[in-house]
Amino acid sequence: MAGMVTQGATYELFYWPSIQGRGEFVRLALEAAAAPYVDVARLPAEQGGGAKxxxxxxxxxxxGGPFFAPPVLRHGAVTLSQTAAILQYLGPRLxxxxxxxxxRLKANHLQLTIADFVLETHDTHHPIASSLYYQDQQAEALRRxxxxxRNRIPKYLGYFERVLETNVAGGGQRTVGAALSYVDLSLFQIMVGLGYAFPRALARMAAGLPRLVALCDRVAAEPAVAAYLASPRRIPFNEHGIFRYYPELDP
Amino acid sequence: MAGMVTQGATYELFYWPSIQGRGEFVRLALEAAAAPYVDVARLPAEQGGGAKxxxxxxxxxxxGGPFFAPPVLRHGAVTLSQTAAILQYLGPRLxxxxxxxxxRLKANHLQLTIADFVLETHDTHHPIASSLYYQDQQAEALRRxxxxxRNRIPKYLGYFERVLETNVAGGGQRTVGAALSYVDLSLFQIMVGLGYAFPRALARMAAGLPRLVALCDRVAAEPAVAAYLASPRRIPFNEHGIFRYYPELDP
Structure with a gap:
């Protein structure tokens, strides 16, 4: 797979070192393509790493900066932020x-819709403010x-199921075109993330989402992805990222 | 300005006909460039318009579809959705x-950051769910x-003020490059929208945001923009869009 990388410079990903977060969508693309990259903030401080x-x-x-928030990708002379923009840049190169x-236009609008879904998902445990602890907005989180x-997961996942179903080139198995794309990888992350945060809800919905469930299994079985998921480079889900497991939110 | 449009096909914008919403960022770009376009859903039903x-x-x-949500732009054989993607497509053409x-990479990441801000702004009056009325989530909205x-408007606007300040090519007057860009137009919309929804808060902050305030005045004075704002094509702000005026949220 390394031969697929057509440009020489090593990719440098800058993202919070202790969560999957939005950076994970970029990590998955780099890993699936076996691209040469450094997850810079995860290096020890003496090797130029750390959140600073x-x-x-x-x-x-x-x-190109200042940038509002990570992830940021640096590649040679190019520096860019925003997950969907980074994947739009990486897509052809990987x-x-x-x-x-x-x-490519289709992949981009799908990825931007995933970005909207990610923000909505995050706000499920932080409906009032990111600056407050979950415990200080738990009543509102329960309501949200x-x-x-009931409404948003089915709307988004139902939409992506239809995208798979209507992508003739992919035979119902790919979101865009006939081969693995960064959108497939991102939908994998959405599905496993929701499965972590809302396992009971997702289990109830799975039967109605056969193509998404199958896509998820297929992505996880890609050799480079499987190797990544089994490695220490894959940060476990935890209660600091986008997808958090609070049992009371998934009754 | 019409001579700036380099492609023949008329642009067709599809967006909710009774609100500015996310479609307004596209309308502003088309209007500022005096591009030939049709705001399709606003046409009478007998001329092919309407929300259906x-x-x-x-x-x-x-x-390219199915699409998750409007705005959608059709231009010849190309159909695409997501505001930032539409502006990325229109930018060079207009x-x-x-x-x-x-x-272009910088304009795109700035526009994606604006998209995040728009979603956060919307959820100020809908922190629990878009499917509920404001009145049914007013207590949570007050808290949010x-x-x-206190935190989010200053963080975002402070960021964009710094973007203006550090854009040497624009002399502090443009966000990207030396001339009017779609990002400038979108920041104008953000500023007037926040000024509508949170007039007291924005008045308190204005002195600390001299470049944004000046940008806003400059965009409003662009002849094509001024003509648009004075026309019936500019839908007035109302309490169905992103920016809503609820006095209790702006004490």
Missing amino acids: VLTALLAATDG HLVPDDEAS AVLFI | VLTALLAATDG HLVPDDEAS AVLFI
């Missing part, structure tokens, strides 16, 4: 999107989660 | 972004709005 490196890069103004313009499970 | 046309297009699978790749005003 990340916050300094956000504020820097010499390469052969994780078809060559034609229509497919019920409706998120 | 929009919902049918969202579900259609023959041109001469609303510089020619170089670095500037206080922190949104």
